[in-house]
Amino acid sequence: MLRVFTAIPYVWLLVLFLVPFAIVAKISVSDYAISIPPYTPTLDFSEGWAGVNAFFAALDFENFTFLAEDELYWKAYLSSVQIAAIATFLTLSVGFPIAYGMARAPREWQPALLMLVILPFWTSFLIRVYAWIGILANEGFLNQFLMWLGVISEPLQILNTNWAVYIGIVYTYLPFMILPIYASLERMDPSLLEAAEDLGCSRTAAFWHVTWPLARPGVIAGCFLVFIPTVGEFVIPSLLGGSDTLMIGKVLWEEFFNNRDWPVASAVAIILLLILIIPIVLFQRHETKERERGA
Amino acid sequence: MVNEAAFHPWDDPDATPLIRIEGVTKTFGDFTAIDDVSLSIYGQEFFALLGPSGCGKTTLMRMLAGFETPSAGRITIDGTDMAGVPPNKRAVNMMFQSYALFPHLSVWDNIAFGLKRDGLDRDLVGARVDEMLKLTQLGKLARRKPHQLSGGQRQRVALARAMAKGPKLLLLDEPLGALDKKLRQETQFELMDIQEKTGTTFVIVTHDQEEAMTVASRVAVMDQGRFMQVDTPDRIYEAPNSVYVADFIGDVNLVPARVRQLRDAVMLDWAEGKRFFAKPVGDLTVGQEVTLAIRPEKIAISREVPEEPNRVKGKILDIGYLGNLSTYHVELPEGPVIKCEVGNRSRLSRRDFSWDDEVWLSWSDTAGLVLSS
Numbered sequence: 001m002l003r004v005f006t007a008i009p010y011v012w013l014l015v016l017f018l019v020p021f022a023i024v025a026k027i028s029v030s031d032y033a034i035s036i037p038p039y040t041p042t043l044d045f046s047e048g049w050a051g052v053n054a055f056f057a058a059l060d061f062e063n064f065t066f067l068a069e070d071e072l073y074w075k076a077y078l079s080s081v082q083i084a085a086i087a088t089f090l091t092l093s094v095g096f097p098i099a100y101g102m103a104r105a106p107r108e109w110q111p112a113l114l115m116l117v118i119l120p121f122w123t124s125f126l127i128r129v130y131a132w133i134g135i136l137a138n139e140g141f142l143n144q145f146l147m148w149l150g151v152i153s154e155p156l157q158i159l160n161t162n163w164a165v166y167i168g169i170v171y172t173y174l175p176f177m178i179l180p181i182y183a184s185l186e187r188m189d190p191s192l193l194e195a196a197e198d199l200g201c202s203r204t205a206a207f208w209h210v211t212w213p214l215a216r217p218g219v220i221a222g223c224f225l226v227f228i229p230t231v232g233e234f235v236i237p238s239l240l241g242g243s244d245t246l247m248i249g250k251v252l253w254e255e256f257f258n259n260r261d262w263p264v265a266s267a268v269a270i271i272l273l274l275i276l277i278i279p280i281v282l283f284q285r286h287e288t289k290e291r292e293r294g295a
Numbered sequence: 296m297v298n299e300a301a302f303h304p305w306d307d308p309d310a311t312p313l314i315r316i317e318g319v320t321k322t323f324g325d326f327t328a329i330d331d332v333s334l335s336i337y338g339q340e341f342f343a344l345l346g347p348s349g350c351g352k353t354t355l356m357r358m359l360a361g362f363e364t365p366s367a368g369r370i371t372i373d374g375t376d377m378a379g380v381p382p383n384k385r386a387v388n389m390m391f392q393s394y395a396l397f398p399h400l401s402v403w404d405n406i407a408f409g410l411k412r413d414g415l416d417r418d419l420v421g422a423r424v425d426e427m428l429k430l431t432q433l434g435k436l437a438r439r440k441p442h443q444l445s446g447g448q449r450q451r452v453a454l455a456r457a458m459a460k461g462p463k464l465l466l467l468d469e470p471l472g473a474l475d476k477k478l479r480q481e482t483q484f485e486l487m488d489i490q491e492k493t494g495t496t497f498v499i500v501t502h503d504q505e506e507a508m509t510v511a512s513r514v515a516v517m518d519q520g521r522f523m524q525v526d527t528p529d530r531i532y533e534a535p536n537s538v539y540v541a542d543f544i545g546d547v548n549l550v551p552a553r554v555r556q557l558r559d560a561v562m563l564d565w566a567e568g569k570r571f572f573a574k575p576v577g578d579l580t581v582g583q584e585v586t587l588a589i590r591p592e593k594i595a596i597s598r599e600v601p602e603e604p605n606r607v608k609g610k611i612l613d614i615g616y617l618g619n620l621s622t623y624h625v626e627l628p629e630g631p632v633i634k635c636e637v638g639n640r641s642r643l644s645r646r647d648f649s650w651d652d653e654v655w656l657s658w659s660d661t662a663g664l665v666l667s668s
């Protein structure tokens with residue numbers, strides 16, 4: 001009986017991850033065709049062994065060569081990684097002070113503050129991103145407010161620029177940054193700071209020599225948790241970004257739905273996965289190390 | 296403890312104290328944690344703060360270290376007023392009750408932490424850390440992280456870290472609280488050894504009166520934010536100035552009585568027609584209500600009528616066997632139960648007394664103390 005239960009996660013991964021991955025991988029080595037489904041070859045068992053052989057013979061890496069040769073794709077990957085890196089840094093800059101403030105807040109407030117951080121998850125992600133359009137648009141709340149203050153006389157073009165994308169990403173992924181940092185800061189014994197001061201540190205020095213190193217595992221975890229999904233982000237750049245916001249998620253969507261080129265879209269997805277494997281493996285290793293240290 | 300016979304700066308009117316605490320009060324809201332306390336601590340002392348939980352020991356230490364500011368009064372260290380001087384600008388280091396070792400740093404780096412902050416030369420830091428490691432016998436563990444150490448080892452790292460900068464004043468807040476008795480005693484002697492070698496002034500907080508008696512040059516017994524008595528350990532034990540101190544330090548028999556006559560020794564009525572003789576403490580008047588305090592080990596127990604002027608007859612109520620000594624609880628017909636302690640020189644099987652035996656208790660007229668408060 002127990003064995004059945006331990007098998008559940010594996011079955012889950014097999015059905016929901018490995019099988020879809022195999023399908024995408026197969027499509028990525030197929031060719032575009034005007035048919036349903038829109039690619040060839042499809043496996044045809046009615047012809048027996050000959051059919052299977054013909055199927056494998058028809059598979060090739062043409063799509064990958066195509067991706068490598070077309071500048072657009074490489075630029076999209078690079079730009080995605082760059083946007084994700086900048087957005088991760090911005091999220092860290094906003095998230096760290098918040099996590100720090102939460103960890104320093106009176107004990108009895110902390111559950112409520114945690115609740116506030118998680119609260120946005122209660123409404124749909126899509127709706128929240130749409131709401132940002134209302135805020136950032138030329139005649140949106142932000143511009144109206146700034147004009148009312150008299151800070152600006154002309155509306156700022158924020159929507160449909162990379163800035164809007166950064167704002168959207170920081171807003172959306174902030175909890176993933178705050179929670180791990182808060183967890184590591186909250187564990188910290190406040191007498192460590194007193195000890196540091198006692199040994200000759202100023203408050204600032206105590207922060208850099210004690211608080212920051214102790215928060216670092218949380219910072220690293222938070223950065224991975226923001227960076228990894230952001231590279232492939234599609235909704236935020238397509239809703240908030242402009243025509244010049246180049247992100248691979250958007251390219252993939254266009255290949256898939258506008259060009260209906262499933263094989264190229266699949267190849268784009270496979271390469272994205274390969275690129276992301278590096279940070280994912282690094283993250284896994286970091287987590288394992290942390291767990292060993294904690295044990 | 297420095298050479299016991301010679302080291303009595305507190306009796307010397309010309310000696311300048313290292314720490315002067317003058318009329319210091321600390322309040323938290325409407326709660327007074329330290330209540331108008333004055334005290335001088337001299338260089339190279341091993342000063343122990345002793346008192347029940349919540350009496351303000353840690354608060355006093357934290358004021359010396361600079362983590363709390365006095366609500367009133369003045370603290371000077373080495374002649375400098377400490378008001379407004381932050382912890383990192385004081386020649387004071389504190390060993391925290393929780394050790395507060397930096398978990399991300401190795402033993403070596405923990406000890407080097409304060410030295411590096413001083414911008415000391417690399418070689419000098421290294422030499423000093425190695426010296427500390429040797430002193431605390433941590434040499435083999437230098438590369439370990441705090442979570443890879445035992446409680447006693449952590450305690451020694453905390454001690455080494457606090458001592459590394461060679462502070463004028465070292466504050467130890469219940470430094471041995473987590474150790475078992477044997478390790479605690481070993482470390483106590485280690486501490487005294489270190490103190491003797493380095494000549495640092497120590498202020499130690501402890502719950503454990505035995506510890507205070509072992510290590511300290513002077514002991515302050517505290518209660519509710521006040522000092523009840525500040526004195527050498529032997530005087531605290533032998534000549535407590537109040538019932539509170541007598542009761543707090545060690546075991547004691549307390550018998551309510553009334554002063555009958557004052558001569559070299561005081562004559563006390565403690566029951567109808569029953570008298571004791573004792574040394575007086577402070578000013579007494581005839582007819583005053585007092586308490587007679589006698590340590591259990593000063594009382595002799597016998598079957599025969601003893602010679603001593605202070606003698607009472609009673610019945611053994613209870614016997615406690617503690618290995619090296621036995622305690623007898625003897626109920627007197629007049630009411631009080633007197634506790635008496637006798638060393639066990641003979642084996643248990645040859646014990647002289649048993650329950651319900653009629654016995655005599657006796658003590659000399661210098662054994663008991665008359666306490667008026």
Ligand SMILES: Nc1ncnc2c1ncn2[C@@H]1O[C@H](COP(=O)(O)OP(=O)(O)OP(=O)(O)O)[C@@H](O)[C@H]1O
Binds near residue numbers: 328347350353354502
């Ligand atoms: N920051 C604070 N706010 C309010 N009350 C405090 C604060 N710090 C200490 N107290 C109170 O002051 C009193 C003395 O505390 P302190 O920590 O000095 O006791 P202690 O003698 O060290 O006790 P223990 O032996 O249990 O460590 C206690 O009643 C405590 O509740």
Ligand SMILES: [Mg+2]
Binds near residue numbers: 352353354
């Ligand atoms: Mg305390």
